[in-house]
Amino acid sequence: MKYTLTTPLYYVNDKPHIGSAYTTIACDAQARYKRLKGHKVIFITGVDEHGQKIQRTAEQKKIEPIEHCNNISQLYLKLWDKWDISNDVFIRTSSQEHINIVNDFFNRVFSSGDIYMGHQKGWYCVGCEEYKDIDEHAIESTCPIHKQKLEWRDEENLFFRLSKYQNEIEQLVNKEDFIYPISRKNEIINFVNSGLKDFSISRVNVKWGIPVKGYKDHTFYVWFDALLGYISSICKLNSNYSLDNLIDNGWPADVHVIGKDILRFHAVYWPAMLMSANLEIPKKVIGHGFLTKDNLKMGKSLGNIIDPDKLVKDYGIDSVRWYLLKDFKFGSDGDFQxxxxxxxxxxxxxxxxxxxxxxxxxxxxxxxxxxxxxxxxxxxxxxxxxxxxxxxxxxxxxxxxxxxxxxxxxxxxxxxxxxxxxxxxxxxxxxxxxxxxxxxxxxxxxxxxxxxxxxxxxxxxxxxxxxxxxxxxxxxxxxxxxxxxYWGLLQSNAKLPTPEPIMNKLEFIDDN
Ligand SMILES: [Zn+2]
Known part of the structure; x- marks a missing residue:
């Protein structure tokens, strides 16, 4: 029996943090569990590399965006190695196989009549890569999440006809086991019930993105591109890949495990895109909670970030994996102490x-x-x-x-x-x-x-x-x-090696 699961594709704006590591060990534990149960597992993880934010970060560092992405991807690969992550694929959205899939996918959605050129104006947060629902007459405004100034945008974009899928998405999000946990499911149902609006899938003047063929100066909106990384991962595993033989190769995903902040993209936009392209939709989306430290949100300004590299160096990987999975109720927020x-x-x-x-x-x-x-x-x-x-x-x-x-x-x-x-x-x-x-x-x-x-x-x-x-x-x-x-498999009369402690007791290190 096949079992396909994914972490989010992590955005490479910065080095990996403890939150990404937490999501990834949860998926890793599930992947290992399913393998021990005899499933043929495809465990997908990777990085999301495009968008204006990456372009600007690279500009600040005076390097090319791809160089920045190479550096950060390496950090992820090294970290997953130290954290005993057993992923089968690590996809990068700057890779050629991914770019091919994005083009093929766009053609399918286009053929379904779900793409049109529209006009978009509004307040945009580069941090969120998202238009914010703020009055257009406002003189200036800030993103509630990033606390940075929003930028006024007024441009021609390609749109995806999300509104066409209102009924299908309503049915989907109300299904018993599509969204977990329930508290998050209700948020999404409310969002869908308020009426789905078409969303733009291209940007003009964002150079660090995949060009939209036939539309000069347009690159794909980073979310449209990134979500497709799950599919290019499946294709990456098979040399003979295409959108036509996905089902034989492990699609759809049995579960997407993500942070609660990106649930809307996975439970609403993504299934609609797949419906439009006539592809199977994932079976389940789990939006887990966030980690705090001593009941405070972790952040650079508070200086209380837990460095995943240091954590493992100080305490050993088994200890860290055990604590994060044993003490935190998956789905709820967890407090690291x-x-x-x-x-x-x-x-x-x-x-x-x-x-x-x-x-x-x-x-x-x-x-x-x-x-x-x-x-x-x-x-x-x-x-x-x-x-x-x-x-x-x-x-x-x-x-x-x-x-x-x-x-x-x-x-x-x-x-x-x-x-x-x-x-x-x-x-x-x-x-x-x-x-x-x-x-x-x-x-x-x-x-x-x-x-x-x-x-x-x-x-x-x-x-x-x-x-x-x-x-x-x-x-x-x-x-x-x-x-x-099964009981009774230990071999009687087999020699026992000299007993050694399997685990030395941890000492509390007071520099955290
Ligand atoms: Zn923002």
Whole structure:
């Protein structure tokens, strides 16, 4: 079964920030999860490179726009490498395959009769690359988001007939599972109900864009161009690409994961463009929340930006991925707090999972000649029952991007196993020879629980997961989330390596 998911294509006006990293690990975790479930995954990410803002940034730096884009793209690629991102494609909208797709797509939309030349005037924010709904008689005005002066524009642009798709888009946004979360869905429904207006898809005098063939001085509006990056990504994977064979190659996307600020483009404009071009529309759009730090919006002026490079250098990638996905409810806004981060990682990974594994492998080595003991158990072990229950909660939560609930269920299982171990106190029982089999059953069951925990956390903390499986002498190549989660796969009498802590406790670094 195929599963195609995308991050947004990040705008290259500046180096990558923690918000983009957050979106990307969420997609990465989902991509890894689906792969472990046996899906053929296409995980798309990349960068959006055109537009006036990039042109001006490059001008300020006295370099060519493409040089600026090359530099920033490199930073993204390096960061995704450090963040263990397993994307299948990294698309750049300045690439030739993308430019070809934009031209082909435009021709389709044009043939549908959905393009016309119109006149557009109004107040424009270069930061948003968007006209703002502000009275044309205003003498001057500022963008509420960028706090910068709006520019008065009065030009001939090509328009896309969005209004023609009013009914189809109304139906789409009201569908049960197209937009998630619900709070954001209602905003979009209100927007659509207020009446869709045609929007301009070209700009004159913006040189850093894809030229519109047949329209001198017109380049494509950056959003029209950028959204098509998802499709050129699919084409990039196949040498024999065209808009005609997209379906065979992984389109439509099963989900677009984006920040809540660009939901309108993805849930309204984009589906209408696809309908016009007679292409399949994505199945779902998730608009997640923003990160704050200590309850303050992160920004240069406050000097409280979390540098994603430094974060990983200081604390390690597994810790960061764990915290962001476990503590933040995906969809809502999340608040990054360094003390909380350190506490959660130490509690969950070092204390709860790490100690369970370490204690049990040590006992096993000590009492069973360095090996995994053999379980002879006529009844289903209580831990096996707990594992089966946990897997249900874990799977149903993970598949709907509820990472925090999925990981909570794993930690609950590990806590349960720790409590069980303390209550059984095998260090007392082992003194009586007649209890040796009982101890063997328990130790085996706890090790088996650790093994399944390792597989469950694999999509979120892949490196840590492999460390645990190695400690259990379990082959970590070709693991999956179905057969590998059956009970009883640990090899009895297999040698256990010398136990090592899987995770050193984090120290709080007081320079954040
Ligand atoms: Zn703006």
């Amino acid at each position: 360094f003390r909380r981060f350190v506490d959660i990682v130490n509690n969950d990974l070092a204390n709860t999972i790490g100690n369970l594994l370490n204690r049990t492998t040590s006992m096993s080595r000590k009492w069973f000649e360095g090996n995994i003991p053999e379980a002879i158990n006529s009844d289903t072990h209580i831990l096996q029952i707990k594992v089966v229950d946990t897997l249900k909660v874990y799977n149903s939560s993970f598949s709907i991007f509820d990472f925090s609930r999925a990981l909570d269920s794993v930690i609950e299982l590990a806590t349960f196993a720790n409590v069980y171990l303390n209550e059984q106190a095998p260090w007392k029982q082992i003194k009586l020879n007649s209890n040796k089999q009982l101890v063997a059953n328990d130790i085996y069951s706890i090790l088996e629980t650790c093994r399944i925990i390792a597989i469950m956390i694999n999509p979120v903390v892949p490196k840590l997961s492999i460390k645990i499986l190695n400690q259990l002498n379990f082959n970590s190549t070709d693991i999956n989330l179905t057969e590998c989660c």
